[in-house]
Amino acid sequence: MAPSFVVPSFSQRDYGSFFLAGALCCTISHGAMTPIDVVKTRIQIDPAFKSHNFISGTRSIVAKEGAAGLLTGFGPTAVGYLAQGGAKFAGYEYWKRSFVLIAGDQETAIRNRTAIYLGAATIAEFFADILLTPLEATRIRLVSDRSFATGLVSGFARIAREGGIRELYAGFLPILCKQIPYAIGQFTVNEYCHEIVYRTMTEDMKNRLSGSAKFSLDLGSGIIAGFAAAILSHPADTLLSQINKGHGPTGFMFHRLSVLAREAGFRGLFVGLGPRMIMTAGLVSSQFLMYGYIKTALGAPLGIEIHKDHKNL
Template sequence: MCEAGGCGAPTAGRSGPRPGRPWAAADEPGYEYGSRRYLLLCGLGGMLSCGLTHTAIVPLDLVKCRMQVDPGKYSGILSGFGVTLRDDGLRGLARGWAPTFLGYSLQGLFKFGLYEVFKIHYAERLGPERAYAWRTGLYLAASASAEFFADVALAPMEAVKVRIQTQPGFARTLRAAAPRMYGEEGLRAFYKGVAPLWLRQIPYTMMKFACFERTVEALYTFVVPKPQSQCSKAEQLAVTFVAGYIAGVFCAVVSHPADSVVSVLNKEKGSTAFGVLRRLGFWGVWKGLFARIIMIGTLTALQWFIYDSVKVYFKLPRPPVPQPPESLKEQK
């Protein structure tokens, strides 16, 4: 979120504690906001938050993908789990965990790390007054920019994951699937889904970051009975979790149609995004939405919780709820 006094990024060289920064006490070592080490640790937090959470929900993701590509056989969440257990056994629910962990760890590194980079850069370009007044647009622009690069990192492993999970008899492991895909289709097999990924992930991430930032601001303004600076670490992490879940529900709805296209596209050789979209139709792209809301709501809440927990552990500066700069206050 924005710095106190507006969304303008602080100077990275400033040291010492700053007012209203309750997670970095004066006697605790920490990392200066915007410094290289700060940004690298933010990337580490993103790796852990995305890699761990996406791997943890592989069973639900597997059933959701199969509902999208074969709705006749996998007609619902519970029945989908039942069919998977009957066909593949308990181990079948973990199919695709390795590409999921690798792909989403890389995605998290770029998503969260570059979000901080772009947020600081865009705020500096706008100046404190416009950065505060246009802070929602700032969040949207920074998150979209970060996700563009994050999806390039994610695309190869996402393609492998979907092929393992949805194409019976193709391969059961990353070591078997990746060489076969390369041998049959070349590099295109790993990147043919990057454009649909952008269509799915960029709106998702824009909603994820902007909705989270503004929800946190609203919770501290209208719900939490005391100022953020007086809240304990546990209380602030609880606010983070609630805001993350609310953001996750909106993310799921916004990104679900493109997610359905990606699942079918990566399953079928020679398919195109527009061809899949035409074949699925309006109602087809919404198959599995309820499963995705449960998955993404929980996922997003846990990601923000883990990400902020990493900041707490490393004593990284956590900017307080944004306040208008003095120049705007004086105009009122």
């Protein structure tokens, strides 16, 4: 039987720090990426933008709406990802630790680390999306229809008034289909990128890594994880934009999604992937960098590592 091992305890204060760090890194990164997201969303749902790439789409929006047009939806983006980011990062730390405890020993945890990453990311994202969905619906409506409302409060209020809870959560299923693969790519690929590098090092080498080396590792891992997150989640992202625009038939969500997917085809589901890969690589890498720095500033502990090292090869 493999020996038991000590799993560090996290206090309520620690989880509060995880939540705050996740909230700040996500709202800052998503808020900064608003112009890219505006162009991406227009390419996905506006027929007039179907032939545009990121550069030509940006020029078209600025020419017609001014530079302010690139900041459409900034309010719901910042608020939505403040809540979602905190819940996602703190939830991932909580569920990863919980699954490590269920494994019972280090060997079992390492052997099942992929399942632990996938499970922790999936459950954390599910609860985070309950907070995100109404604000994401508001953002997409504002971006797709500039005359819909003047901002976050008026847009949210109009959707709630005209459609109620059902309309605010009309995109919950597609947003789960988008965000859960996104979180899986974000966390799992990032974990494995770090593991691949750490496998080449002894424990002493790892402990003596310079600040610039750690920065480079975190940045590179985040960029690769961002590419993976974008590719895995993009088809559902396209369908989510269509649903919130009001496209597709009425009826059950599975039916609506399947009809829209057939109409779009494989190529149509990946329209706008280029700009989104750029956006997501920047989002994920900056989030992991900021998350680490903010946790350190708050005096929070490191997360649990269950990587396979060189001794286990």
